[in-house]
Amino acid sequence: MEDTQILSTLPEQDPANERSSPAPVLVFDACQIGVVLRALLFVEAAIGVVTLYGSPDALAWLSQLSLVTGGALPAVLAWLLLTCMSKRLLARIPVFLQYTLATLLGGVVALYGCGLLAFTGLVASPPWLASFASGVFLSGVVVGGLVLRAKGRTPAHTAARLAELQSRIQPHFLFNTLNSAIALVRAEPAKAEALLEDLSDLFRHALMDRTESVTLADEIALARRYLDIEQVRFGDRLQLEWNLDPQADGARLPPLLLQPLVENAVRHGVEPSDTGAMVRISTQRRGSVVVIKVSNTVPAGPGRAGAGEALRNVRERLALLHDVQGRFSSGMRDGVFQVRMEVPV
Template sequence: MDDSQILSAFPETGRPPLESVPPPPAPTPHARQALVFDACQLGVVLRAVLFIEAVVGVGAMFVAADLKAWLLRFAILSGAAFPGTLAWLFVACSLKNLLARLPPHLQEAAGVLLGALAGLYGCAMLALMGLSREAPWVASGFAGAFLSALLVAALVLRAKSRMPAATAARLAELQARIRPHFLFNSLNSAIALVREDPRQAESLLEDLGELFRHALVDQGEATTLSEEIALARRYLAIEQVRFGDRLRVEWAIDPLAGSSRVPPLILQPLVENAVKHGVEPSHRGALVRISTQRRGGVVVIKVTNTVPGGQGLPGHGVAQHNVRDRLRLLHDVQAQFQTALKDGVYQVRMEVPA
């Protein structure tokens, strides 16, 4: 299946060779991070800078008589606020691991304290440039603390918003895996193989058990792409027994992309959708292709499948919306999610930081 033209906005730079290898070792759960706010993401940096500049621009209006005076005052204040903001972001990001060891209230207090120091740093910049006759040290410190408190509060709320999405995703995937027809078909396949091929029956039951274990274990807010690939392999191994030749699978896995961080339970529901909408409705079956590729600082993940009749059956899109939301929560503006249907081939394409 050539999916290079499905999404013309993201052309292929070369398909990695197809592989047929046994699944990697079973994933190991990750401990949930205790960090209550994260200043390292590109989206956070952009929003923080824009927020501070907006506050500075509004503040400059109170002491400016006309547009020219406002531009001058805005430039002077930005010369102090911009370096202070970058300093806060740099220090907060550099101390990320250290802050994660502190209780939540101390992490927030540290963010506010760093803001006060950033305000004093900005005031020092004004004093060194001779742009302020009397340096407002106290006011600058309190302004930095207040603005950083607002920023920390926004980041904490953003971090907390991940928990409902992750919990809903885990429950939705658990329900999907234990729904009666999936469990019934999987157990029937195992029973049919007990006498004919005991080893394959044992392998199928192990894969089924691993799916349940993965759904029940708390994976934290992120896992590696290689672990998600391992889970998808187990799911497709179960469905391969059920559908036989109707399910044709291609793997194009870039080993350099395996360490990238993704939300847990993000690939398997997309693969399940490919089977449900591509293989099940067609007596001829379908081809499902999973590919990963590292391109510089970006990892591209694709789940592609042929659809019956060239169009397929429309779904509710619950799984895709969930995946998109969790990608944005984890990677913000650095994550991309797109879908397309062209010439009887449906593709989900994601981008995450390498």
């Protein structure tokens, strides 16, 4: 075995890298459709409440709401566009300056919206100061919400990694894998070596530090490692069918997202069945969306019900990364349990 030996699962640390400056950190990201929709709805709701104070009846309120929206909507879209385009620049500056610039930009674009109303003659006496203050306040609230959402990724991601690490080192899984390797050492040493290399890679991926997302191709490669190990254990009982679209390989997923799904398929489909089960993994690109499916046949009878923790974990992590652009569904139909995910390219 070369560099994939079990004893080399932990990467060596370079002292020079430890002394290097920390990586840029962006405390908020406005480049998602879900963020755009929420920001627009929040600003529109705030305008609706404020305009109620100066409106004697519903008709006057609608008229005032339409007038203010005409200036606020372009301003909000301009703020979202500018913050999205400059996110790489913002990531290079201190966190305090990121907050400051984002809120001041909110005031500037609010002046832009007020200027549009003044230019069109809809407002006789433009409220410049009030517009600037409102823009600063509303952008500050939006930034605060985005920061809280970004911070929500960290505990969920860490807990997910710990849960996946625990599943890798469960005694029965490790015992069964090593037992299979021992049985192959004399009869098929090359196969035993390949089995231990797959186990080594699983541990490496569980222990290594990860970024926020990885490619679908990386997740497919890791799932293949896991299924190769289980194939040795179950033999013909584990029937695999891959239907992969190369154009979907570049889609981004949270790390260690696909493997628990195939692990569930083995545990609840293959393991309790004397005759085995069929596990299917498919990917397909449809325009700007990639569809990922993991399905398995389920043996007849009561079976072994799970707590659904892995599915909830996957759903939450997918939502944290892709927000409304990521979709997750699961269910049983005609003796087949299927998990279906959609992610943007």
